[in-house]
Amino acid sequence: MATKITKKTYLNWYRNMLLWRKLEDKASALYIQQKIRGFLHLYNGQEAILAGCREAIDPSKDKMITAYRNHVQPIAMGVEPKYVMAELMGKITGCSKGNGGSMHMFSKEHNFFGGHGIVGGQIPLGAGLAFADKYNGSDAVTLCFMGDGAVRQGSLHETFNLAMLWKLPVVFIVENNGYAMGTSVERTANHTEIWKLGLGYEMPSEPVDGMDPLAMTKAVEKAVKRARKGDGPTFLEAKTYRYKGHSMSDAQHYRKKDEVSEYQKIDPINTTLEFIKENKYASDKEIEAINQEVKETIADAIKFAEESPFPVKQDLYDSVYEQEDYPFIKD
Numbered sequence: 001m002a003t004k005i006t007k008k009t010y011l012n013w014y015r016n017m018l019l020w021r022k023l024e025d026k027a028s029a030l031y032i033q034q035k036i037r038g039f040l041h042l043y044n045g046q047e048a049i050l051a052g053c054r055e056a057i058d059p060s061k062d063k064m065i066t067a068y069r070n071h072v073q074p075i076a077m078g079v080e081p082k083y084v085m086a087e088l089m090g091k092i093t094g095c096s097k098g099n100g101g102s103m104h105m106f107s108k109e110h111n112f113f114g115g116h117g118i119v120g121g122q123i124p125l126g127a128g129l130a131f132a133d134k135y136n137g138s139d140a141v142t143l144c145f146m147g148d149g150a151v152r153q154g155s156l157h158e159t160f161n162l163a164m165l166w167k168l169p170v171v172f173i174v175e176n177n178g179y180a181m182g183t184s185v186e187r188t189a190n191h192t193e194i195w196k197l198g199l200g201y202e203m204p205s206e207p208v209d210g211m212d213p214l215a216m217t218k219a220v221e222k223a224v225k226r227a228r229k230g231d232g233p234t235f236l237e238a239k240t241y242r243y244k245g246h247s248m249s250d251a252q253h254y255r256k257k258d259e260v261s262e263y264q265k266i267d268p269i270n271t272t273l274e275f276i277k278e279n280k281y282a283s284d285k286e287i288e289a290i291n292q293e294v295k296e297t298i299a300d301a302i303k304f305a306e307e308s309p310f311p312v313k314q315d316l317y318d319s320v321y322e323q324e325d326y327p328f329i330k331d
Contacts, residue, residue: 007281013213017047017269019294020072036088041069045243048268052216063111065126066145068103070115078110082304091308098311120153127159130170141227142170149180160201167232171223177242182254198235210240
């Protein structure tokens with residue numbers, strides 16, 4: 001049965017994408033204040049991909065795995081923003097208990113399996129999650145995200161081969177934002193249509209407008225339905241754009257401001273809001289209420305994170321060793 005797209009759907013898309021965008025903006029500001037350390041990879045501009053994917057799955061059983069641009073995905077799967085913000089600040093109350101930080105968000109409870117810092121490392125893991133579901137007789141489906149740089153890894157081809165051979169219930173989604181770190185797609189291969197890589201394995205593959213949550217919903221829904229029926233994987237190329245650099249340390253010398261401005265004209269948050277207004281789905285007062293709700297949610301998340309304690313030394317061992325098996329561990 002096709003997902004019914006309603007007024008509520010568009011309002012949820014607007015609220016969620018705005019929340020994700022504003023959370024990333026606050027994370028950027030906190031990074032500059034040195035309240036967030038290490039690396040920080042922001043998702044600004046790519047929100048429509050996640051909005052559409054979330055609409056097309058059942059988060060109570062379906063799984064999600066991605067690379068290190070992973071702050072907002074766990075929120076889409078049901079993790080409260082305050083636990084993500086706490087993780088960004090390295091606090092014990094974070095979704096990875098302060099051990100993962102920006103690049104390694106996890107929530108087994110909400111079927112979010114990372115957050116992986118090794119480029120392409122999550123691709124075979126996504127197939128592994130799908131293999132486990134098939135082996136155990138579950139009809140759950142795994143969404144496995146990757147960046148356009150990760151498709152140059154050998155692990156993608158090895159995984160595609162086995163996923164097709166075993167007809168695994170996994171949807172591979174490359175978020176093609178135009179640049180692998182600072183290198184454009186055109187400079188890394190003799191082709192620019194990444195989705196065609198799946199055709200060599202006779203895997204159903206297609207490009208999707210990654211700036212449109214509706215287009216993403218339809219494409220992912222079709223792929224999930226195929227996987228749930230036992231017909232195997234699909235490869236989708238979500239064509240999108242990131243407004244920020246690869247990470248906070250990226251000076252972005254490889255592109256001009258005009259390029260960013262052109263993509264901002266089709267910003268998914270703005271186009272969704274325009275659609276809501278054109279169809280009179282919400283009044284200005286109702287839209288302002290959503291904006292205020294998002295603002296308060298993020299403020300509460302920051303307050304929670306700042307007031308939470310850092311892990312202590314013993315916490316490092318609790319996630320690795322059993323105390324009774326390693327008596328040499330002392331406070």
